[in-house]
Amino acid sequence: MGKKVLIIDDSSTMRKIVTRSLRQAGLDFDTILEAGDGQEALQLLAKESVDIILSDINMPNMDGIEFLRQKSANAAIKSIPVVMITTEAGADILAEAKSLGAKGSIKKPFTPEQVSEVLGGLM
C-alpha cells in the first residue's frame, strides 16, 4: 500500500509548496492529505491513517505544539512521526516540540533538498 503524508499548515500556499517540495525531492507519497490547523488534523487522523505528518507551529485554533501534546496523549496516533516545518527557529520551541515527540524540524524558507534530508531518515 502506498505511503500517506499529512501536511498541517494554515496557509494554503505553504501546503502547496510543501507538496511540490515533496515531489521535487523524489519522496514517494501516494496520498497527500491536508489540514488547516491542529484541530482539523486530529479530526482527520480519527478517520485516516498516515505514515508521517509535517506540521507548522504558529496556527490559529490549535497550534503545532498543542497538536503534538494531544497527539502524544492519543495511543492510536502517538507513534506517527511528526516533522515541524516552521518559521519558529528558536531552540526552546524546537526543544519543546522534540519533548512532545517531534522527530525533526525544517525551517522556512526551505529547499526540496532540505525536505529530503530530514524526511529521508524517517521513511
Added chain:
Amino acid sequence: MSWETHIADATVEIFSTMLMMEVSSQPPLTERIKSHQDSVTGMVGMAGLYKGMLAIHAPSQVAMTITGNFLGLEVDSVNDDVKDAMGELANMLAGSIKAKLSDNSKDIQLSIPSAVCGDSYSLDYQPQQGSSMVPFESAGGRFLVELQLEQQT
C-alpha cells in the same frame, strides 16, 4: 547590523529559496509610505519584548507575479491565493526578524498572517524607533518591505 540589512538579507534569501526569484534591495525610504493604490499588503504583528509589525506591500500585478512564482502557476487576479501568499511571505520575513531579536521564541509572539488589498487604502501605524521601509526590485516589478518595531521596557 542594521534592520535594513536584516530585512534585505531575509527577503533575498526567501525569494531565491522559495520563489526562485532574484530580488535586489534599494536604499531605505526616508519617509514612510502609508497609502497604497491597487496593491496587496501581507502583514504579521509582533508582541512581547518587542511590539510592532512586518508588512510586504506590492502593486497587484507584482503580487500576482510573486504568487505565480510561489505556486508555479499563472495568476490573473488578486484571489485568495495571492492574499495567502503575501501573508505567508510576511510570516517568513517576521520569523527571520524575530530570530534576530531574541533566542527565546516565547519572548516575542507573532500573529497569524493577514492581508489587505484594494484600489486605495492606507495603513496607519505610529512610526517607532525601529521604523524601516525597504524597496526591492524584481523582474516582476517593485515592492516594499516594512518593519515597525518598538522595544518594550
